[in-house]
Amino acid sequence: MTAENQVVVRVLFFGAARDAVASNPVEISLDAPATVGSAFRVLTERFEDLERFGRSLLFAVNQEYATRDTVLNENDELAVFPPVSGGASHDFFELTTEVIDVAQVARRVVLPECGATVTLDGYAREWTKGRQTQYLVYEAYDAMALTEMQRLGVDAHKQFDIAHIGIVHRTGRLDIGETSVVIAVSAPHRKAAFAACEWAIRELKRTVPIWKKEVYADGEEWVAADLR
Numbered sequence: 001m002t003a004e005n006q007v008v009v010r011v012l013f014f015g016a017a018r019d020a021v022a023s024n025p026v027e028i029s030l031d032a033p034a035t036v037g038s039a040f041r042v043l044t045e046r047f048e049d050l051e052r053f054g055r056s057l058l059f060a061v062n063q064e065y066a067t068r069d070t071v072l073n074e075n076d077e078l079a080v081f082p083p084v085s086g087g088a089s090h091d092f093f094e095l096t097t098e099v100i101d102v103a104q105v106a107r108r109v110v111l112p113e114c115g116a117t118v119t120l121d122g123y124a125r126e127w128t129k130g131r132q133t134q135y136l137v138y139e140a141y142d143a144m145a146l147t148e149m150q151r152l153g154v155d156a157h158k159q160f161d162i163a164h165i166g167i168v169h170r171t172g173r174l175d176i177g178e179t180s181v182v183i184a185v186s187a188p189h190r191k192a193a194f195a196a197c198e199w200a201i202r203e204l205k206r207t208v209p210i211w212k213k214e215v216y217a218d219g220e221e222w223v224a225a226d227l228r
């Protein structure tokens with residue numbers, strides 16, 4: 001690999017992300033074409049503690065918010081940081097193609113200052129309006145979905161007296177009974193946790209760009225979100 005095939009960027013870390021790395025700033029060299037996503041993969045290989053944030057970290061390139069698909073050029077400045085408002089680093093918002101461990105997600109928002117945690121486990125059901133479903137397929141506009149989930153988290157903190165919120169949504173094929181989405185909310189008191197969890201699932205279905213296909217024995221269809 002020649003120098004012409006490499007992109008060198010300077011990386012800054014802030015907040016809890018800074019505590020997870022050994023030095024700040026750092027300089028990394030990436031194979032071209034480089035993106036924020038490829039840079040973050042290199043960073044997690046070097047600093048394993050970054051993996052605990054899942055997909056909750058935010059990025060900026062040359063002081064502008066960026067997604068994992070944002071292209072990086074020579075001498076760009078990449079900033080890595082947790083959400084800057086409405087909530088602490090314990091909040092998390094993730095997409096995954098892997099089976100979701102509901103209990104593990106719920107435990108991530110259980111903290112000493114909280115008196116209650118409410119967890120919603122949405123899973124693939126077999127019957128919908130009299131038709132038997134064989135399996136589901138979820139598709140997401142990943143970068144936008146994560147941005148909208150983070151915005152949803154900020155709004156949840158503004159509207160409800162909660163401590164932390166986490167959302168993990170599955171994409172790809174799901175068999176009947178498998179979990180599609182988990183929303184976990186912790187709060188000093190259970191009433192706020194219940195209200196925030198109910199609000200969050202409605203807002204997720206209304207605003208986050210994730211689509212569901214129902215596959216039946218006699219056909220298939222993309223279905224609209226059920227906001228009830």
